Amino acid sequence: MPDLRVRALQLLTRRDYCRAELKAKLAAHAEFEEELDGVLDTLQAERLLSDHRYAAQRVVARAGRYGNARLKQELRQKGVGDDDIAAALPEAGDETDRCRAIWAKKFGHLPESAEERAKQMRFLQYRGFSGDAIRRVMRGVDQ
Structure with a gap:
């Protein structure tokens, strides 16, 4: 168990992990799942894993x-x-503001056709922006 805790702390000193991610990384080194869960519970209680x-x-x-x-x-x-x-x-932060900034960086000019407008909207959709944020940005662009 101390070995498992040391491995966990070594990983956590590099960057933060979520519990599931850290559990997957340490699973190969644990003899029993209960042992691994115990180490993770202890780390969470000590606020080293959050x-x-x-x-x-x-x-x-x-x-x-x-x-x-x-x-x-x-x-x-x-x-x-x-x-x-x-x-x-x-x-x-505000999703519409982030959407507008990404649109401006990628395109920066008004769509000249319906196809170009659709392309710009698809790009923003692929990036995970809501339809509402995309519409606000495109409406602002049109004005």
Whole structure:
């Protein structure tokens, strides 16, 4: 068990992990799953492992490139709970402002045709921005 804790702490000193991600990394080194769960519970109790902190850091780091839907999806895939995701998303800032900034960086000019407009909207949708944010940005562009 001390060996498992040392491995966990070595990983956590490099960057934050969510519980599910750290559990997957340490699974090969644990003899019993109960032992691994015990180490993870101890780390959480000591506030060295926190899904909420991981989600907040991940959202802040990736908010400049992606919309809320994409951020939610990535965090769910990492095993972060919905409560932690909901608490972390406001840290990203206003989705419409982020969407507008990405649109301006990528395109920066008004769409000249319906096809070009659709292309720009698809790009923003792929980045995980809500339809509402995309419409606001495109409506602002048209004005």
